[in-house]
Amino acid sequence: MTFRQILVPLSAIVLFGVLWEFLVWVNGWPNYVMASPSDLPPAYARYWELFLVMGWQTLWRTVVGLLLAIAFGIFLGMVMGFSRTMRDALYPLLVGFNAIPKATVVPIVALLFVGDHNFNTILIAFMISFFPIAVSVSIGLSTLEPEYRDILASLGASKTTIFWKIALPKTLPEFFGALKVAVTLAFIGTNLMEIVSPHGRGLGALFDSGKTNSDYPLMFAVLIALALMGIVLYYVVVALEKIFAGWAERSPSY
Amino acid sequence: MSENLIEIKGVRHAYPTKSGSLPVLDGLELSVPEGGFAAVVGPSGCGKSTLTRLIAGLMKPDHGEVWLHGELVKGPKSTVGMAFQNPVLLEWRTILQNVMLPLEIVPTKLSKREQEDRARKLLALVGLEGFEEKRPSELSGGMRQRASLCRSIVHKPDVLILDEPFGALDAFTREDLWQTMHKVKAEEPFTGVLITHDLRESIFLADQVVVLSGRPAKTQYVMDVHLTGDRDIEHLYTPESAEALNILRHQIQIAQGRTEAEEPAK
Ligand SMILES: Nc1ncnc2c1ncn2[C@@H]1O[C@H](COP(=O)(O)OP(=O)(O)O)[C@@H](O)[C@H]1O
Numbered sequence: 001m002t003f004r005q006i007l008v009p010l011s012a013i014v015l016f017g018v019l020w021e022f023l024v025w026v027n028g029w030p031n032y033v034m035a036s037p038s039d040l041p042p043a044y045a046r047y048w049e050l051f052l053v054m055g056w057q058t059l060w061r062t063v064v065g066l067l068l069a070i071a072f073g074i075f076l077g078m079v080m081g082f083s084r085t086m087r088d089a090l091y092p093l094l095v096g097f098n099a100i101p102k103a104t105v106v107p108i109v110a111l112l113f114v115g116d117h118n119f120n121t122i123l124i125a126f127m128i129s130f131f132p133i134a135v136s137v138s139i140g141l142s143t144l145e146p147e148y149r150d151i152l153a154s155l156g157a158s159k160t161t162i163f164w165k166i167a168l169p170k171t172l173p174e175f176f177g178a179l180k181v182a183v184t185l186a187f188i189g190t191n192l193m194e195i196v197s198p199h200g201r202g203l204g205a206l207f208d209s210g211k212t213n214s215d216y217p218l219m220f221a222v223l224i225a226l227a228l229m230g231i232v233l234y235y236v237v238v239a240l241e242k243i244f245a246g247w248a249e250r251s252p253s254y
Numbered sequence: 255m256s257e258n259l260i261e262i263k264g265v266r267h268a269y270p271t272k273s274g275s276l277p278v279l280d281g282l283e284l285s286v287p288e289g290g291f292a293a294v295v296g297p298s299g300c301g302k303s304t305l306t307r308l309i310a311g312l313m314k315p316d317h318g319e320v321w322l323h324g325e326l327v328k329g330p331k332s333t334v335g336m337a338f339q340n341p342v343l344l345e346w347r348t349i350l351q352n353v354m355l356p357l358e359i360v361p362t363k364l365s366k367r368e369q370e371d372r373a374r375k376l377l378a379l380v381g382l383e384g385f386e387e388k389r390p391s392e393l394s395g396g397m398r399q400r401a402s403l404c405r406s407i408v409h410k411p412d413v414l415i416l417d418e419p420f421g422a423l424d425a426f427t428r429e430d431l432w433q434t435m436h437k438v439k440a441e442e443p444f445t446g447v448l449i450t451h452d453l454r455e456s457i458f459l460a461d462q463v464v465v466l467s468g469r470p471a472k473t474q475y476v477m478d479v480h481l482t483g484d485r486d487i488e489h490l491y492t493p494e495s496a497e498a499l500n501i502l503r504h505q506i507q508i509a510q511g512r513t514e515a516e517e518p519a520k
């Protein structure tokens with residue numbers, strides 16, 4: 001990372017904060033309309049313990065949901081990528097499932113497994129995020145040019161060998177593209193459940209309590225904390241992509 | 255049994271399609287002796303790639319037999335090497351690692367060190383010395399095809415199957431690769447089948463040119479080529495070559511169902 005790569009986004013963030021503060025000040029908005037950046041530090045100072053505990057809850061449940069989504073998404077993608085019949089059978093089902101707004105599923109799941117709060121949250125994070133992964137893996141596998149398969153198949157290599165040596169690595173760029181979408185989705189899923197479900201945990205519940213107590217700075221502080229966490233998760237994926245699929249990046253000299 | 259290394263007898267094959275069965279090969283015969291190099295030409299879509307997949311054991315013919323080395327082909331064997339028009343190099347591997355790929359599949363007695371030496375030797379043979387650590391995307395089309403050629407012979411296959419390997423290259427690069435082919439054949443002897451749509455290429459590289467008829471393809475015409483060992487592009491411009499090319503061109507026209515022969519080019 002160069003100095004420039006850090007400086008440019010950092011100045012953008014500072015500028016954004018200044019604009020926000022200015023907008024609130026110019027309009028004379030009270031806190032219950034719109035909190036300003038200067039309200040945030042006091043909110044964090046007052047609730048920092050809650051932020052740590054709840055932030056951790058949100059984080060680990062998102063990550064677990066996402067890991068499940070990756071495992072299941074890859075599996076489903078493989079099944080659909082290798083078998084035409086399975087693709088034809090599962091695709092409409094999957095699209096239909098994905099089309100259901102997850103906000104409507106949240107209360108259902110919350111009622112289904114009342115009390116299993118961790119389980120509920122992970123389930124929603126998982127359900128909302130496996131779709132792009134499954135689709136990208138299945139498309140990556142099913143569009144593999146036959147010659148790629150044939151260079152190994154003609155030597156008597158097994159399907160598994162072909163998958164590990166060629167199909168999987170070749171699909172990695174698409175997979176990481178989908179993972180960037182999935183990580184954000186999983187995060188939305190976790191928060192949906194945390195906000196909707198009563199006696200919830202996590203940052204979503206903290207947000208909800210801010211709402212009940214009309215503590216607007218707290219609500220904004222949660223939003224910012226969520227954004228930060230989202231950024232961190234996103235860039236973890238980007239870093240993994242660099243490591244595992246960096247070859248797909250064309251060098252800029254071309 | 256016969257002394258031919260590749261022996262294809264009465265092969266018939268059809269693909270199932272939505273509009274019924276599509277017969278692709280019917281009455282295909284091909285014999286290539288050990289060390290021989292057969293070029294197969296024919297109208298586009300007549301079943302040439304299908305033929306290569308049958309020889310490689312990637313498919314079984316509906317009818318007829320494919321023999322390699324006196325053994326009936328029942329499935330893929332590691333004694334076959336293949337290269338296609340698309341070089342299909344793996345973008346996440348270096349050129350050297352790409353060339354070594356078959357050695358990860360085929361059982362070999364070579365140590366890692368020896369495997370690498372062999373791959374390096376082949377790359378040098380085709381003029382890719384110094385490109386071992388490059389990625390495929392850093393190479394030109396002709397260079398990628400050279401690397402693909404190395405990969406197809408790195409495990410010393412008995413049979414080399416080339417499916418229009420030079421088809422996507424410009425004319426000059428293609429002629430360079432013809433020369434390279436001769437060099438490779440001299441250093442690393444193989445028995446080969448070359449699919450091509452370039453008649454000059456067929457007589458320049460092969461010692462036998464097989465013309466397939468239109469779909470369903472049968473062996474329509476076989477020509478032995480008598481250009482002597484050390485070939486030079488000049489050989490393509492001798493009266494003998496001109497005559498051979500004329501005959502082949504005429505055969506292709508018959509295969510395409512265009513019987514009226516055009517005025518032969520000089
Ligand atoms: N897997 C397949 N299923 C159905 N039809 C096929 C399949 N592969 C090839 N064909 C058809 O068989 C014919 C011969 O194909 P191919 O062997 O690739 O011809 P060539 O290599 O001579 O151009 C073509 O008409 C092609 O459309």
Ligand SMILES: [Mg+2]
Nearest residue numbers: 302303304417
């Ligand atoms: Mg073809």
